[in-house]
Amino acid sequence: MPEQDGPEKGDEVNRERTEALREQKAAMRLGGGEARLKAQQDRGKLSVWERIEYLFDEGTFVEVGGFVELRSEHFGLGKKKAPGDGVVTGFGRVNGELVYMAAQDFTVLGGSLGEMHGKKVATIMDMAIRNGAPMITLNDSGGARIQEGIGSLCGYGEIFYRNTQASGVIPQISVIMGPCAGGAVYSPGITDFVAMVKGTSNMFITGPDVIKTVTGEEVSKEDLGGPEIHMAKSGVATHIGEDDESTLNWVAKLLSYIPPNNQESVPVVPPVARTTGLPFSLQDFVPSNANKSYDIHAVIDAVVDPHSFLELQEAYASNVVIGFSRIDGISTGIIANNPKHLAGCLDVNASDKAARFVRFCDAFNIPLLTLVDVPGFLPGVDQEYSGIIRHGAKLLYAYSEATVPKLTVVLRKAYGGAYICMCSKHLGADMVVAWPGAEIAVMGPKGAVNVIFRKEIAASDDQEQAAKDKENEYIETFANPRMAASLGYVDDVIEPDQTGHFVRQYLWSLSDKHVERPIRKHGNIPL
Numbered sequence: 202m203p204e205q206d207g208p209e210k211g212d213e214v215n216r217e218r219t220e221a222l223r224e225q226k227a228a229m230r231l232g233g234g235e236a237r238l239k240a241q242q243d244r245g246k247l248s249v250w251e252r253i254e255y256l257f258d259e260g261t262f263v264e265v266g267g268f269v270e271l272r273s274e275h276f277g278l279g280k281k282k283a284p285g286d287g288v289v290t291g292f293g294r295v296n297g298e299l300v301y302m303a304a305q306d307f308t309v310l311g312g313s314l315g316e317m318h319g320k321k322v323a324t325i326m327d328m329a330i331r332n333g334a335p336m337i338t339l340n341d342s343g344g345a346r347i348q349e350g351i352g353s354l355c356g357y358g359e360i361f362y363r364n365t366q367a368s369g370v371i372p373q374i375s376v377i378m379g380p381c382a383g384g385a386v387y388s389p390g391i392t393d394f395v396a397m398v399k400g401t402s403n404m405f406i407t408g409p410d411v412i413k414t415v416t417g418e419e420v421s422k423e424d425l426g427g428p429e430i431h432m433a434k435s436g437v438a439t440h441i442g443e444d445d446e447s448t449l450n451w452v453a454k455l456l457s458y459i460p461p462n463n464q465e466s467v468p469v470v471p472p473v474a475r476t477t478g479l480p481f482s483l484q485d486f487v488p489s490n491a492n493k494s495y496d497i498h499a500v501i502d503a504v505v506d507p508h509s510f511l512e513l514q515e516a517y518a519s520n521v522v523i524g525f526s527r528i529d530g531i532s533t534g535i536i537a538n539n540p541k542h543l544a545g546c547l548d549v550n551a552s553d554k555a556a557r558f559v560r561f562c563d564a565f566n567i568p569l570l571t572l573v574d575v576p577g578f579l580p581g582v583d584q585e586y587s588g589i590i591r592h593g594a595k596l597l598y599a600y601s602e603a604t605v606p607k608l609t610v611v612l613r614k615a616y617g618g619a620y621i622c623m624c625s626k627h628l629g630a631d632m633v634v635a636w637p638g639a640e641i642a643v644m645g646p647k648g649a650v651n652v653i654f655r656k657e658i659a660a661s662d663d664q665e666q667a668a669k670d671k672e673n674e675y676i677e678t679f680a681n682p683r684m685a686a687s688l689g690y691v692d693d694v695i696e697p698d699q700t701g702h703f704v705r706q707y708l709w710s711l712s713d714k715h716v717e718r719p720i721r722k723h724g725n726i727p728l
């Protein structure tokens with residue numbers, strides 16, 4: 202029997218131990234120290250702990266591996282202090298849901314990734330995968346820790362491997378909140394979403410100095426790999442935030458549309474009713490003249506739950522619009538041609554953008570709504586040389602492969618291969634409906650008449666009139682949805698202003714859709 206089985210009053214040793222632990226943890230939270238934290242602040246950046254506390258629901262973040270330390274001693278590293286080896290890892294709640302995180306601390310050895318840093322990130326990723334919760338990485342780092350050589354390369358390799366194993370299993374979001382250089386960019390490159398912060402973030406494989414040495418080109422960091430470049434030109438960025446806070450707000454919002462893993466069903470929130478009527482009629486909004494443009498965003502907003510559309514890659518390949526929305530509270534992926542840009546046609550970049558989004562939604566059980574107004578694939582030598590065959594094929598593949606509910610509304614033009622590509626019945630769409638003005642044909646009237654009636658028109662006395670007559674005949678036959686509907690490729694022709702109502706009905710009817718595919722290791726999507 203112990204002498205005393207209740208708590209011993211005033212055990213000084215234990216109290217001192219607890220106090221020492223508190224002091225140690227407080228010191229660890231200072232990362233690289235006050236001066237470096239101040240430098241971070243002066244650049245308009247939050248510290249790593251401020252970021253964590255801002256994103257996670259109050260008091261819910263739990264650190265994992267905080268005591269892990271730098272192991273290498275090369276090139277003076279042994280004399281350096283590196284709390285947590287430059288990264289904070291752990292989990293907590295965002296919008297009440299479990300989320301895992303690795304957040305690099307630039308104040309510790311420039312957030313550079315060494316052996317133990319890499320191990321910590323890999324460990325937390327393993328936990329996220331095992332427990333089926335989203336993985337978020339806050340990147341703010343000088344890249345591979347040069348003094349650790351293979352130790353840091355191994356760290357990156359282990360992370361890339363896990364990014365790949367996690368792909369399609371849990372959502373992965375990278376937030377670039379500082380530099381992200383060299384091979385470090387490939388972890389974000391594999392993840393599903395990449396948010397960048399205006400003014401403080403950049404991403405590149407080789408920086409301006411190396412580029413100048415090798416190619417002689419002179420370019421600033423911002424012009425090489427700033428957020429605007431990755432949004433408008435490379436297509437790497439999904440979103441640009443104004444500052445750390447607004448970028449993290451966006452991450453929390455994004456998470457609300459996606460399930461925590463591929464086994465869970467799509468998030469459903471209580472539907473928000475439209476309190477006022479639409480500011481315009483869809484029937485009047487979309488011009489009947491197929492050569493006139495309009496902005497598809499207005500149509501999207503009119504169909505989905507009010508203020509629910511979260512657009513992704515907004516300024517990249519704007520001829521196609523993608524994003525999450527809610528329809529009767531159900532998260533739904535939207536893919537829509539936008540006639541305001543390049544007449545809404547499909548080109549290399551738009552095909553890539555839409556295909557990757559379709560695959561994300563399919564992997565995470567998010568239904569797809571496709572709004573079609575497409576004149577075709579963008580013609581041009583540049584497009585052909587850039588591999589429009591390969592890239593357009595990705596979209597065909599992605600839609601054909603997808604087993605989630607697939608709804609398609611043909612608003613106006615749907616020509617040629619692009620008609621097939623935009624989730625037609627032939628690619629397994631569950632419901633395809635068309636507006637009365639839909640034109641489903643191999644090509645537009647002018648081009649078609651030029652091909653099939655060229656000789657006849659050339660032989661006529663009044664060539665202009667003959668061409669017009671033939672065009673009208675073609676329009677009468679094809680510039681309406683009747684033929685497609687009579688063959689069952691269009692399930693219904695609906696009034697434009699009833700689109701929202703019908704889409705809700707279809708989505709509801711497909712909520713238990715289940716499709717089994719033949720067993721295979723994986724397909725071979727054209728890359």
Ligand code: HXC
Binds near residue numbers: 343346357382
């Ligand atoms: C070790 C690094 C580091 C690195 C920065 N530091 N990057 N230490 N390895 N990769 C250290 C600096 O020495 C400095 O330490 C502190 O972090 C802050 O860095 P500064 O240069 O003072 O900050 P700043 O002026 O803001 O410049 C940030 C920077 C710059 C642009 C990121 O540090 C930089 O260019 N770093 C090197 C980037 C790089 O080439 N990385 C390797 C990429 S190759 P002290 O103690 O002096 O304050 C790569 C391969 C990965 O990543 C392959 C994976 C497959």
